[in-house]
Amino acid sequence: MGETEGKKDEADYKRLQTFPLVRHSDMPEEMRVETMELCVTACEKFSNNNESAAKMIKETMDKKFGSSWHVVIGEGFGFEITHEVKNLLYLYFGGSLAVCVWKCS
Amino acid sequence: VLPASLKMPHKQQPRTQSIAMGRGARKKDEDSGTDVGEGTDEWAQSKATVRPPDQLDLTDAELKEEFTRILTANNPHAPQNIVRYSFKEGTYKLIGFVDQLAVHFSQVGNLIPKDSDEGRRQHYRDELAAVSYQGSQESAKVVISETEILEEEEEPKEAEAGSQTDVPTAEASEKMVEEELITPKQPKERKLTNKFNFSERASQTFNNPLRDRECQMEPPPRTNFSATANQWEIYDAYVEELEKQEKTKEKEKTKTLVAKKMGKMAMRKTTSMESQSDDITKVTQAAKIVERMVNQNTYDDVAQDFKYYEDAADEYRDQEGTLLPLWKFQNDKAKRLAVTALCWNPKYNDLFAVGHGSYDFLKQSRGMLLLYSMKNPSFPEYIFSSESGVMCLDIHVDHPYLVVVGHYDGNVAIYNLKKPHSQPSFRSSAKSGKHTDPVWQVRWQKDDMDHNLNFFSVSSDGRIVSWTLVKSELVHTEVIKLKVEGSSSGSLEGSQIHTVGCGTAFDFHKELDYVFLVGTEEGKIYKCSKSYSSQFLDTYDAHNMAVDAVSWNPYHTKVFISCSSDWTVKIWDHTVKTPMFIYDLTSAVGDVAWAPYSSTVFAAVTTNGKTHVFDLSTNKYEAICSQAVVAKKKNKITHVQFNPIHPIIIVGDDRGHVTCLKLSPNLRKMPKEKKGQEVQKGPAVEIAKLDKLLNLVREVKTKT
Numbered sequence: 001m002g003e004t005e006g007k008k009d010e011a012d013y014k015r016l017q018t019f020p021l022v023r024h025s026d027m028p029e030e031m032r033v034e035t036m037e038l039c040v041t042a043c044e045k046f047s048n049n050n051e052s053a054a055k056m057i058k059e060t061m062d063k064k065f066g067s068s069w070h071v072v073i074g075e076g077f078g079f080e081i082t083h084e085v086k087n088l089l090y091l092y093f094g095g096s097l098a099v100c101v102w103k104c105s
Numbered sequence: 106v107l108p109a110s111l112k113m114p115h116k117q118q119p120r121t122q123s124i125a126m127g128r129g130a131r132k133k134d135e136d137s138g139t140d141v142g143e144g145t146d147e148w149a150q151s152k153a154t155v156r157p158p159d160q161l162d163l164t165d166a167e168l169k170e171e172f173t174r175i176l177t178a179n180n181p182h183a184p185q186n187i188v189r190y191s192f193k194e195g196t197y198k199l200i201g202f203v204d205q206l207a208v209h210f211s212q213v214g215n216l217i218p219k220d221s222d223e224g225r226r227q228h229y230r231d232e233l234a235a236v237s238y239q240g241s242q243e244s245a246k247v248v249i250s251e252t253e254i255l256e257e258e259e260e261p262k263e264a265e266a267g268s269q270t271d272v273p274t275a276e277a278s279e280k281m282v283e284e285e286l287i288t289p290k291q292p293k294e295r296k297l298t299n300k301f302n303f304s305e306r307a308s309q310t311f312n313n314p315l316r317d318r319e320c321q322m323e324p325p326p327r328t329n330f331s332a333t334a335n336q337w338e339i340y341d342a343y344v345e346e347l348e349k350q351e352k353t354k355e356k357e358k359t360k361t362l363v364a365k366k367m368g369k370m371a372m373r374k375t376t377s378m379e380s381q382s383d384d385i386t387k388v389t390q391a392a393k394i395v396e397r398m399v400n401q402n403t404y405d406d407v408a409q410d411f412k413y414y415e416d417a418a419d420e421y422r423d424q425e426g427t428l429l430p431l432w433k434f435q436n437d438k439a440k441r442l443a444v445t446a447l448c449w450n451p452k453y454n455d456l457f458a459v460g461h462g463s464y465d466f467l468k469q470s471r472g473m474l475l476l477y478s479m480k481n482p483s484f485p486e487y488i489f490s491s492e493s494g495v496m497c498l499d500i501h502v503d504h505p506y507l508v509v510v511g512h513y514d515g516n517v518a519i520y521n522l523k524k525p526h527s528q529p530s531f532r533s534s535a536k537s538g539k540h541t542d543p544v545w546q547v548r549w550q551k552d553d554m555d556h557n558l559n560f561f562s563v564s565s566d567g568r569i570v571s572w573t574l575v576k577s578e579l580v581h582t583e584v585i586k587l588k589v590e591g592s593s594s595g596s597l598e599g600s601q602i603h604t605v606g607c608g609t610a611f612d613f614h615k616e617l618d619y620v621f622l623v624g625t626e627e628g629k630i631y632k633c634s635k636s637y638s639s640q641f642l643d644t645y646d647a648h649n650m651a652v653d654a655v656s657w658n659p660y661h662t663k664v665f666i667s668c669s670s671d672w673t674v675k676i677w678d679h680t681v682k683t684p685m686f687i688y689d690l691t692s693a694v695g696d697v698a699w700a701p702y703s704s705t706v707f708a709a710v711t712t713n714g715k716t717h718v719f720d721l722s723t724n725k726y727e728a729i730c731s732q733a734v735v736a737k738k739k740n741k742i743t744h745v746q747f748n749p750i751h752p753i754i755i756v757g758d759d760r761g762h763v764t765c766l767k768l769s770p771n772l773r774k775m776p777k778e779k780k781g782q783e784v785q786k787g788p789a790v791e792i793a794k795l796d797k798l799l800n801l802v803r804e805v806k807t808k809t
Contacts, residue, residue, distance in 0.1 A: 021342055021343060075336060076335050081331065083328065083330055088330055092334075095343060
């Protein structure tokens with residue numbers, strides 16, 4: 001019991017550590033920073049609705065960097081995508097969310 | 106004229122009459138006919154008037170009477186007195202003004218004015234007929250717009266629940282209004298051109314021919330990417346990240362104050378660089394191996410020699426040996442610095458440390474500490490640089506990663522090879538009791554009672570200081586102050602002023618740990634004990650010039666060797682005040698070292714670039730090998746060291762080069778085995794060997 005509680009505390013602790021952890025990215029530095037911040041903002045704003053968060057991210061990315069972007073937010077998924085080079089960001093956020101943003105028109 | 110007038114006279118006669126009548130008075134009579142002007146002259150003479158039969162007979166007076174006739178506009182048929190009954194007055198009244206108009210002819214015409222309603226309607230109808238041919242679109246648009254407007258109007262009208270009759274009438278009226286509104290827009294009134302004075306001119310410029318151009322850009326490159334997002338992946342990633350952060354935090358904590366300022370900047374760089382240079386650090390291990398392989402390939406023959414070559418010619422040389430040059434170690438950064446210290450690593454037999462500095466009093470520059478491995482002769486394994494020249498160094502026996510270094514400016518420092526920073530881990534400073542003169546020798550001692558690291562240093566300022574590493578700080582204890590005995594300089598009241606001697610070399614006894622020898626600049630050697638701080642156990646007047654090196658024999662506890670710039674090497678028995686053996690090498694001796702495998706072999710290096718190897722058991726008086734080992738004779742050799750295991754020596758010169766030489770078999774002769782006896786009784790045999798020699802010498806001496 002103590003162990004599971006400990007693990008729970010750890011998990012909560014991790015969730016509290018809501019810093020975005022970039023798993024894979026081949027974007028230029030500025031673009032990456034902007035996109036990261038946007039993702040954090042969106043996920044925090046729509047913390048209980050992945051779809052709205054994804055929508056916000058996608059629309060903002062389309063405006064900023066051109067069409068057409070694709071965004072996937074979730075807690076458990078596997079994927080294989082084709083993306084334009086230097087336009088992919090895959091990051092973890094909030095201890096349990098994974099966000100994948102890529103451009104492919 | 107005459108014949109015409111001949112015919113005419115018949116008809117002309119009445120005419121002349123009438124003409125004559127007409128001249129008299131103008132009368133509206135039957136047509137008098139055309140006057141013929143011909144022949145009037147003739148016929149005017151004849152005044153014979155001819156009267157028609159039904160003409161009135163009138164008197165001449167009546168004929169001459171003039172009747173006036175007046176033409177008026179009055180209608181002769183109009184009544185002249187119209188009387189009308191006026192009801193107002195009740196009588197008949199005469200109307201003065203009578204309408205004199207007489208209509209002769211009337212016809213109803215079919216012209217209508219343009220601007221009247223009927224005119225406009227007709228005009229519109231004509232236009233419609235013309236427009237309907239042009240296109241149905243405009244009319245359709247008109248219809249659509251009409252219907253739209255109608256629809257809009259219909260809705261409120263439906264709400265009103267208007268009668269259906271109203272709607273179509275409204276529609277009709279709407280249509281009409283729309284039509285009328287639209288009509289002025291549609292027809293473009295053509296300008297009436299003056300057909301008589303107007304001529305049209307038109308011209309058309311050349312339009313350039315059109316050409317299609319197509320271009321297809323390359324689409325932006327695409328790649329595939331795949332990953333899985335699970336809770337456990339995310340968890341693992343975060344745990345890794347936390348660990349990394351903790352590591353960086355630890356690194357920051359362990360940095361010293363000196364390095365903190367630099368460290369902050371560097372840490373930022375390194376943290377940002379780490380992510381990039383992580384790949385490089387993973388490759389360092391592989392790179393190192395590859396580098397060594399390349400070196401091995403390059404120096405393959407040398408490595409083979411090192412391992413296997415035994416100079417076969419030694420058999421023919423009568424007990425003389427040679428030194429085979431193997432590798433040469435040098436580094437660009439240390440090029441102009443002399444080799445001031447050499448030391449083999451006790452644990453790793455291929456690793457040795459080289460200290461670089463300068464012996465020149467005037468030309469003092471920075472110093473370097475390089476550690477080379479024999480496996481990689483082209484580049485040192487470790488490089489440390491310091492501001493002051495390195496004068497001596499020692500590697501700890503138990504902790505082969507700790508190197509203690511003495512500097513020209515009197516400081517001592519400890520370098521930790523495990524932490525490859527360029528800064529020493531511990532350093533003495535002015536306030537922590539550094540020497541005031543160059544430190545000539547440092548030696549590690551055994552750990553003290555509290556397991557603290559401990560080393561000794563000797564310097565020209567006459568102090569021998571013991572340093573202890575207490576909790577990452579160097580604490581110094583002065584062990585002995587070298588005094589020049591018997592140097593009273595005629596002072597008052599017999600007080601002796603002791604001048605301080607300058608220590609240049611020292612060595613600790615192999616077994617009696619507290620006994621050590623110190624060589625001084627004056628040429629004296631003192632035997633001291635750690636426990637006595639003011640008095641020496643013994644003094645030897647060794648040399649005429651500064652003692653460069655002293656060294657106890659590794660096997661024999663009583664024998665030590667010393668060398669000096671006065672060109673001599675002397676071997677002593679510490680119980681005897683005079684040397685056992687004296688060797689005069691023809692130039693100043695820089696360093697002397699016992700061989701680790703034999704008690705009777707030692708090597709000495711001189712400033713003329715020669716290395717001398719002596720074996721007392723074979724030849725007491727001469728070197729069995731004297732060889733120039735440096736390229737240029739100008740190079741002075743400064744130090745020599747035997748490798749504890751391999752039969753090689755390293756020799757350093759004042760140009761910063763270290764040469765590695767292999768001892769030929771003659772030089773490392775082991776005593777011939779007696780049949781049945783083991784040779785492995787190393788130390789005892791050696792001692793016995795030396796004893797014999799000493800006894801011989803002593804006998805000679807006692808005899809003399």
